Amino acid sequence: MKKVIVKSLVLLTLVSLALLWLPHPVQAASPGRMIIGGNYTLEDGDTLNEDMLVIGGLVILEEGSILNGDILMVGGSLEAGGKVNGDITVAGGLLKITATAEIEGDITAAGANIQRDPDAIVEGNINTNQDVPFIVTPLGIRIPQVNTVATPAFSLLGFLLQVILWALLAMLLALFLPNHLRNVAQNAISQPLITGGLGLLTVVVLPLVLLIIALTILGIPVSLIGVLLLVFAWVFGLIALGTELGHRFAGIFKSQWHPALAAGAGTFLLMLVINGIEAAIPCIGLLPKILVGVLGLGAVMLTRFGTQAYPSPTQPATTEQPPVLIDQDTVN
Numbered sequence: 001m002k003k004v005i006v007k008s009l010v011l012l013t014l015v016s017l018a019l020l021w022l023p024h025p026v027q028a029a030s031p032g033r034m035i036i037g038g039n040y041t042l043e044d045g046d047t048l049n050e051d052m053l054v055i056g057g058l059v060i061l062e063e064g065s066i067l068n069g070d071i072l073m074v075g076g077s078l079e080a081g082g083k084v085n086g087d088i089t090v091a092g093g094l095l096k097i098t099a100t101a102e103i104e105g106d107i108t109a110a111g112a113n114i115q116r117d118p119d120a121i122v123e124g125n126i127n128t129n130q131d132v133p134f135i136v137t138p139l140g141i142r143i144p145q146v147n148t149v150a151t152p153a154f155s156l157l158g159f160l161l162q163v164i165l166w167a168l169l170a171m172l173l174a175l176f177l178p179n180h181l182r183n184v185a186q187n188a189i190s191q192p193l194i195t196g197g198l199g200l201l202t203v204v205v206l207p208l209v210l211l212i213i214a215l216t217i218l219g220i221p222v223s224l225i226g227v228l229l230l231v232f233a234w235v236f237g238l239i240a241l242g243t244e245l246g247h248r249f250a251g252i253f254k255s256q257w258h259p260a261l262a263a264g265a266g267t268f269l270l271m272l273v274i275n276g277i278e279a280a281i282p283c284i285g286l287l288p289k290i291l292v293g294v295l296g297l298g299a300v301m302l303t304r305f306g307t308q309a310y311p312s313p314t315q316p317a318t319t320e321q322p323p324v325l326i327d328q329d330t331v332n
Contacts, residue, residue, distance in 0.1 A: 035059055035076075042067060042082065051086070054078060056093075063100040070105070074160055087124065090114075091160065097122070163275065167268035170239040174263035180306025181263065184237060185244035187309065188299035196291075199237075199298030206230060236305060237296020242267030 035057035042048055044064035052059070054073040061067060065082030073090045080088070081098040087105035088095070090112040097103065099119035106124035107114075114128065174181060188195045206226070214223035243259070246266025250257040257265070274289045303309065 044082075061101075063098070072160075074164065159275065163268055163271045166239070166242075166271040167264040169235070170242055170263040170267035171260040173236070173239055174243060174259040177306065178259040180303075181236075181240040181243045181259075183303045183306040183309045184240035184296065184299045187303050188237070188241060188295050189244065191302075192295060195298030195302060196295045197298065198301055199294035199296070202230075202297055202301055203294060233300045233305070234293055234297050237298075237300045238270070238293060239263065239267050240299065240306070241292060241296050242270040245270055 034053045035055070039058045039060075040054075041060045042062060042065040044062045047066040047068065049068045051069040052067065052071045054071070054076050056075040058077045059071075059073070060079045061082040061084065063081045066085070067082065068085045070086040071078065071084065071088045073088075073093055073095070075091070075093045077094040077096070078088070078090065079096045079098065080101045080103065082100070083102040083104075085104050088103060088107045090107075090109045092110075093112055095107070095109060095112055095114045097114070097116040097120045099117040101117070101120040101122075103120070103122045103124065106127065107122060108127045114126075116122070116126075207230075210223045210226045210230075213219040213226070243263040243266050246257065246262030246264070246269075249265065249269070250262055270292070274292055277288050300306070
């Protein structure tokens with residue numbers, strides 16, 4: 001299972017990087033069994049041999065259907081009436097288990113409404129830790145271990161909630177600052193060496209400068225403001241790259257998405273990839289996140305948070321020639 005996850009993350013990384021730097025849209029293969037805001041029905045007599053991811057959708061597993069895999073649902077509704085040879089993990093939404101359902105694995109729910117018929121067969125355990133407090137920060141989510149045992153299911157839920165939080169923040173910024181995000185992304189893509197170098201220099205030098213400023217009592221507020229601006233610039237750069245990735249995916253389907261939709265979808269995929277690599281391959285997991293973050297930070301610094309477009313060396317700025325005044329007496 002771990003090898004499959006690693007291969008999937010590597011494939012997503014390659015596709016994402018290719019979409020960011022390809023000049024024209026390319027055709028991509030259809031994704032796996034993923035239901036996002038749509039409807040899906042596994043009919044009687046049908047068998048599905050793969051995992052299922054549901055985000056805000058409606059899924060019905062009819063009586064007589066067989067699912068050989070796990071189900072992960074974030075919001076939405078799931079009606080299980082067939083046989084599920086795997087675990088069911090739900091974060092929010094509605095889980096309805098009818099009398100004809102046969103669940104061989106465990107059921108884990110957080111903040112979800114579970115309706116189980118007494119005749120339904122559930123061979124695994126049912127964990128309904130619905131009151132687990134979540135501490136949400138702009139850079140991640142931590143699940144405190146208070147009277148609960150850490151399980152892979154809840155770790156996966158925390159990971160998905162972190163990615164969803166990034167996507168929601170991206171949509172919010174895209175509603176108010178779409179042009180700023182576009183300027184930052186275009187600068188990062190057109191000049192990756194310059195932006196990456198400046199971002200790396202900023203990460204190394206600016207914290208030292210802020211530390212020196214904080215040594216004085218009067219400089220502490222200035223240092224705190226500088227730290228907040230640095231964090232916001234880092235987040236802004238990542239979201240800008242995610243927004244551009246969303247626009248590239250829209251180009252695959254030959255459509256034009258709303259800036260908020262492109263920002264949310266692209267940032268969701270970008271954070272899913274770089275955070276997923278960090279979780280799956282801890283030894284090199286931080287490297288992709290640092291590279292992408294430094295690239296976005298440098299672009300934010302060059303464009304002053306996207307307020308101005310940094311000129312590309314391949315497109316030199318044109319200088320407007322002053323008009324030539326002709327003396328009529330000389331002509332005559």
